[in-house]
Amino acid sequence: xxxRFKVPPEDEVRVPEQSLRSTVTAIFEKMGVxxxxxxxxxxVLVMTDLRGVETHGVSNMLRSYVQAYKESRLNPxxxxxxxxxxxxxxxxxxxxxxxxILGGPAMQLAIKKAKNTGVGVVTMYNSGHMGAVGHFAMMAxxxxxxxxxxxxxxxxxxxxxAAEAIFGTNPIAIAAPTKSEPPFLFDAATSTIxxxxxxxxxxxxxxxxxxxxxxxxxxxxxxxxxxxxxxxYHLLPLGGTRExxxxxxxxxAMMVEVLSTFLAGTLPQVLNPxxxxxxxxxxxxxxxxTDVDTFKENLDSMLKTLRTxxxxxxxxxxxxxxxxEYEAEQDRRANGIPLHKEVIHWFDDITAxxxxxxxxxx
Amino acid sequence: xxxRFKVPPEDEVRVPEQSLRSTVTAIFEKMGVxxxxxxxxxxVLVMTDLRGVETHGVSNMLRSYVQAYKESRLNPxxxxxxxxxxxxxxxxxxxxxxxxILGGPAMQLAIKKAKNTGVGVVTMYNSGHMGAVGHFAMMAxxxxxxxxxxxxxxxxxxxxxAAEAIFGTNPIAIAAPTKSEPPFLFDAATSTIxxxxxxxxxxxxxxxxxxxxxxxxxxxxxxxxxxxxxxxYHLLPLGGTRExxxxxxxxxAMMVEVLSTFLAGTLPQVLNPxxxxxxxxxxxxxxxxTDVDTFKENLDSMLKTLRTxxxxxxxxxxxxxxxxEYEAEQDRRANGIPLHKEVIHWFDDITAxxxxxxxxxx
Numbered sequence: 001x002x003x004r005f006k007v008p009p010e011d012e013v014r015v016p017e018q019s020l021r022s023t024v025t026a027i028f029e030k031m032g033v034x035x036x037x038x039x040x041x042x043x044v045l046v047m048t049d050l051r052g053v054e055t056h057g058v059s060n061m062l063r064s065y066v067q068a069y070k071e072s073r074l075n076p077x078x079x080x081x082x083x084x085x086x087x088x089x090x091x092x093x094x095x096x097x098x099x100x101i102l103g104g105p106a107m108q109l110a111i112k113k114a115k116n117t118g119v120g121v122v123t124m125y126n127s128g129h130m131g132a133v134g135h136f137a138m139m140a141x142x143x144x145x146x147x148x149x150x151x152x153x154x155x156x157x158x159x160x161x162a163a164e165a166i167f168g169t170n171p172i173a174i175a176a177p178t179k180s181e182p183p184f185l186f187d188a189a190t191s192t193i194x195x196x197x198x199x200x201x202x203x204x205x206x207x208x209x210x211x212x213x214x215x216x217x218x219x220x221x222x223x224x225x226x227x228x229x230x231x232x233y234h235l236l237p238l239g240g241t242r243e244x245x246x247x248x249x250x251x252x253a254m255m256v257e258v259l260s261t262f263l264a265g266t267l268p269q270v271l272n273p274x275x276x277x278x279x280x281x282x283x284x285x286x287x288x289x290t291d292v293d294t295f296k297e298n299l300d301s302m303l304k305t306l307r308t309x310x311x312x313x314x315x316x317x318x319x320x321x322x323x324x325e326y327e328a329e330q331d332r333r334a335n336g337i338p339l340h341k342e343v344i345h346w347f348d349d350i351t352a353x354x355x356x357x358x359x360x361x362x
Numbered sequence: 363x364x365x366r367f368k369v370p371p372e373d374e375v376r377v378p379e380q381s382l383r384s385t386v387t388a389i390f391e392k393m394g395v396x397x398x399x400x401x402x403x404x405x406v407l408v409m410t411d412l413r414g415v416e417t418h419g420v421s422n423m424l425r426s427y428v429q430a431y432k433e434s435r436l437n438p439x440x441x442x443x444x445x446x447x448x449x450x451x452x453x454x455x456x457x458x459x460x461x462x463i464l465g466g467p468a469m470q471l472a473i474k475k476a477k478n479t480g481v482g483v484v485t486m487y488n489s490g491h492m493g494a495v496g497h498f499a500m501m502a503x504x505x506x507x508x509x510x511x512x513x514x515x516x517x518x519x520x521x522x523x524a525a526e527a528i529f530g531t532n533p534i535a536i537a538a539p540t541k542s543e544p545p546f547l548f549d550a551a552t553s554t555i556x557x558x559x560x561x562x563x564x565x566x567x568x569x570x571x572x573x574x575x576x577x578x579x580x581x582x583x584x585x586x587x588x589x590x591x592x593x594x595y596h597l598l599p600l601g602g603t604r605e606x607x608x609x610x611x612x613x614x615a616m617m618v619e620v621l622s623t624f625l626a627g628t629l630p631q632v633l634n635p636x637x638x639x640x641x642x643x644x645x646x647x648x649x650x651x652t653d654v655d656t657f658k659e660n661l662d663s664m665l666k667t668l669r670t671x672x673x674x675x676x677x678x679x680x681x682x683x684x685x686x687e688y689e690a691e692q693d694r695r696a697n698g699i700p701l702h703k704e705v706i707h708w709f710d711d712i713t714a715x716x717x718x719x720x721x722x723x724x
Contacts, residue, residue, distance in 0.1 A: 002605065086480030086650040088450045117479045118448030123651055146620055159668060161677040166668065174617045176624065184620065186613035192606065209605050218674030238600060238607050243364065243571050244554065245600050251548035251683045252614075255536045257664070258508055258546065262538065265652030267660050271667060288448035289485055290627030298629050302619070305633060306521060306528065312580030315523040321613040 005054070005200050007340045014336030015344075019360035021046050023347065024058060028101075030354040031069035032076030037101045041065075044100040048132040049337045052328030053187075055196035056132035059203075059343045065098060065129070066350060074098050074128045080105075083265070088117040091264050094127035099151070099277050100135075102127050107136040110283040111143050118288030123264035125278040129153065133279070134187030137175035140283040141183055144292050147175045148282040150256040155270050157191045157253060158234035160246045163218035165234045166270050169195050170256035175322075177286075179296040181303040182326035190252040191235040202227040203340060211240030220246075256280070336362045367416070367562050369702045376698030377706075381722035383408050385709065386420060390463075392716040393431035394438030399463045403427075406462040410494040411699045414690030415549070417558035418494035421565075421705045427460060427491070428712060436460050436490045442467075445627070450479040453626050456489035461513070461639050462497075464489050469498040472645040473505050480650030485626035487640040491515060495641070496549030499537035502645040503545055506654050509537045510644040512618045517632050519553045519615060520596035522608045525580035527596045528632050531557050532618035537684075539648075541658040543665040544688035552614040553597040564589040565702060573602030582608075618642070698724045 021042050028038035049057030068074040078097025082090050090109055094102050106124045113120030130136075133149040140147025154168040171194070173187035189195075192212045201208060210222045213233040220241050221233070237249025261268050261278040269275035286295045306320040332338075347359040383404050390400035411419030430436040440459030444452050452471055456464050468486045475482030492498075495511040502509025516530040533556070535549035551557075554574045563570060572584045575595040582603050583595070599611025623630050623640040631637035648657045668682040694700075709721040 084651060086647075087478075089480035089646075089650045091651045116449075117481075118451035119479075119481050119483045121481045121646065146625065158674075159671065159680055159682075161673050162668075162680045163672040163674045166671060172614075172617070174613075174620060176620045184616065186617060188607075188610040188613055190610075192601075211606055214674070218672075238610050239554075240606055244573055244602055244606065245550075247681075247683070248550040248552075248600050251550055252534075254546065254683060255534070255548060258536060258538045258661070259646070262657055262661050262664075263508065263646060263648065263651045265656050265660070268664060271660075271663055284451075284483065284621070284625060285448075286625065288451045289446060289453045289625045294627050295624055298627070298633075299620070299624050301633055302624075302630060306524075309521065309528060310525040310580075311523050312520075312525045312576070318521055318524045319609075320521075321609070321616060 005197060005204065005206060007054070007338050008204060011204075011341050012338040013341050013344050014338055014362040015359065016336050016362060017046060017050060017333060020049070020058065020337060023351065023356065023359045024062060026356050027062065027066065027350060027354065030356065031066065033098075033101065034077065040104050041098060041101040044103070044131050044135050046337075047135055050329045050332045051325040052332070053132050053325065055194050055200055059339060060196045060199055061129065061131060063346055063350070068128060078102065088113050088119055088121060090122045092122060092124040094124050094276070096276065097127055099127040099130035099279065103130055103133070103136045103149070103279065103281070104139065106279070107139045107147065107149065107281045107283065110281040111140055111145060114145055114283040114285040114288075118285050120283045122281040123260060123279065124281070125261070125264040125266045125276065127277045127279065130277050130279055132187055133171055134173040134175060134185050136281060137173040137187070138183070138185060141175040141177040141185070143283070144177055144286050146284040146286065149173045149279065150260055151277050151279040152256050152260045152268065153277040154195070156195050156235045157237055158214055158218045159250045160237060160242050161218075167253040167257070167268070169235060170253040172252065172256060176299055177296055178300050178303065179293075181300045183322055184299060184303060184320065185322035185325060187321075190238050190249050190256060192238055192240050192249070193235065195235060198227050203342065211244070212236065367559060367566065367568060369416070369700050370566060373566075373703050374700040375703050375706050376700055376724040377721060378698050378724060379408060379412060379695060382411070382420065382699060385713065385718065385721045386424060388718050389424065389428065389712060389716065392718065393428065395460075395463065396439065402466050403460060403463040406465070406493050406497050408699075409497055412691045412694045413687035414694070415494050415687065417556050417562055421701060422558045422561060423491065423493060425708055425712070430490060440464065450475050450481055450483060452484045454484060454486040456486050456638070458638065459489055461489040461492035461641065465492055465495070465498045465511070465641065465643070466501065468641070469501045469509065469511065469643045469645065472643040473502055473507060476507055476645040476647040476650075480647050482645045484643040485622060485641070486643070487623070487626040487628045487638065489639045489641065492639050492641055494549055495533055496535035496537060496547050498643060499535040499549070500545070500547055503537040503539040503547070505645070506539055506648050508646040508648065511535045511641065512622055513639050513641040514618050514622045514630065515639040516557070518557050518597045519599055520576055520580045521612045522599060522604050523580075529615040529619070529630070531597060532615040534614065534618060538661055539658055540662050540665065541655075543662045545684055546661060546665060546682065547684035547687060552600050552611050552618060554600055554602050554611070555597065557597060560589050565704065573606070574598065
């Protein structure tokens with residue numbers, strides 16, 4: 001994550017992992033979520049914060065989930081339905097449950113199918129927000145598989161040349177297992193920046209760089225501006241402008257819709273206003289393609305090659321997807337998760353409201 | 363394609379589709395390729411030119427293929443081997459055959475598997491160049507499936523912060539069928555521009571825009587420059603700079619390597635100098651997920667919504683991936699394929715050398 005998005009040290013409060021897990025689990029249970037689901041939802045959020053992905057951890061997401069449960073926009077006790085199934089595939093109606101809680105079982109189903117046929121692909125629709133989808137991709141990596149997860153939600157990104165937003169930020173995540181290097185884990189929006197980064201920028205007082213957003217008429221903003229208010233901007237597809245390849249970010253956003261929304265037999269939100277998240281889970285059993293050891297050793301060589309590649313002037317080292325997140329996890333497990341003091345105030349308010357013990361900080 | 367890459371009208375010669383097919387087929391046969399393979403290779407190249415994707419049609423590619431056959435770097439009569447297979451997957455050693463000729467049979471295998479299990483995934487390595495991989499994705503779309511093809515080759519793209527090139531341009535293609543709209547077909551390099559665009563820019567005298575390439579030390583070039591010579595630059599991942607999201611283009615390039623190279627049990631070229639192309643073919647049988655008619659009608663609604671979205675100031679209309687290529691195909695089937703006069707000279711030379719009839723132009 002760029003420096004500008006990080007919590008300024010004077011505003012940060014460190015929270016121990018276990019304390020955050022307990023409080024988040026208890027909040028989910030107060031929303032009516034059964035214990036196991038509450039534990040899984042807390043795990044996704046806390047793992048995301050441990051890995052340094054602040055945009056999709058407790059700070060930005062939990063309060064919106066709580067709000068949605070309170071307004072009955074999320075179903076705390078969903079009964080999912082498998083609408084269609086084949087040896088390698090399934091399509092699930094998530095019954096309005098929260099995506100971060102149902103993503104785990106959906107990926108487990110893809111993994112089970114991959115064990116039988118070599119590949120498993122599951123599409124799920126009608127769920128709430130999916131959080132950081134890399135979490136679900138990693139579940140497959142832990143089973144000696146390559147895992148992919150994508151999700152589509154909301155109407156924020158204006159296609160190349162368009163004056164109106166059509167797509168969500170439609171992230172793509174892929175994870176693959178290693179033997180000795182920290183695992184490969186890529187998880188990124190197909191827009192120039194994730195929607196949550198705008199809120200984070202506002203909270204930490206950061207400005208937006210040229211090419212990150214368009215004005216409300218679809219004209220890419222090519223100067224640095226303060227974080228704008230909702231309704232005053234659209235996000236741009238990765239690339240930013242046509243000349244820099246925004247048609248590729250736009251095409252990748254459509255790829256996510258095809259593999260998630262359309263394969264599930266439903267429509268994007270722009271054509272289906274009640275639309276909830278549509279997601280795609282894929283597990284590729286490495287042993288069905290090649291030797292697992294060969295795969296892992298080859299990937300280790302590659303990742304080591306990448307992180308030891310000669311850096312360009314002004315840079316200390318080359319990173320690979322998953323490496324900085326792995327390093328953040330080591331630090332945060334030992335030293336606690338840094339939250340903005342404003343987020344701690346929210347926890348104090350919500351725990352008081354729900355008659356729960358206060359969140360323990362360090 | 364940006365205007366700057368198009369053949370200037372005064373330099374273009376129009377060639378009828380059938381004439382180009384016959385000459386290209388005959389050239390492949392002179393290289394020792396059996397008739398059926400020669401026809402398929404010509405089909406991939408000519409379809410690519412018909413769709414207006416000049417970078418990957420006869421102009422840029424055929425002469426390099428001829429050169430490779432002459433130098434025995436391509437095997438005209440490959441015997442592929444299926445190294446490992448499961449109900450939904452297969453891994454193929456392509457025996458040094460040309461990718462554009464073997465890509466069709468590889469996708470057919472993925473389609474056959476998808477008919478049985480819902481999804482089919484095939485990895486193929488040790489092939490020559492794959493051409494425009496969207497061609498193979500479209501094969502699945504014609505069978506009421508979603509098709510994906512990706513390929514990795516060469517060492518041209520410097521990862522974010524790196525001084526050295528590590529990846530190829532690693533394109534991703536996806537196609538999906540429609541009922542009444544021109545089909546969805548996305549096919550794009552995960553670099554800011556495709557390698558072939560540099561050669562094309564040199565041929566048509568176009569300059570490169572800021573953010574398209576780095577200098578030989580990995581520093582992104584942020585001003586407009588003439589097309590540089592080989593060795594004087596690296597390509598940049600989609601995004602261009604870290605601030606504009608080049609780490610996402612870089613991660614997508616690695617995604618292509620994981621699904622193509624590593625799943626096939628082999629290594630990228632940077633770690634395997636004899637390395638040839640590694641590719642990934644996936645077919646998703648729509649009927650295994652939902653009703654085919656629902657899928658097509660939904661996708662039609664979406665594509666129509668996209669092309670009728672209000673355009674931003676200065677733009678006539680919003681396009682979607684596959685629409686301009688469809689329109690180019692209608693024009694070129696009727697009016698011939700525009701080739702640069704320099705390409706016609708090459709055809710005249712090679713047909714003379716191989717004792718073939720001259721390419722018929724309009």
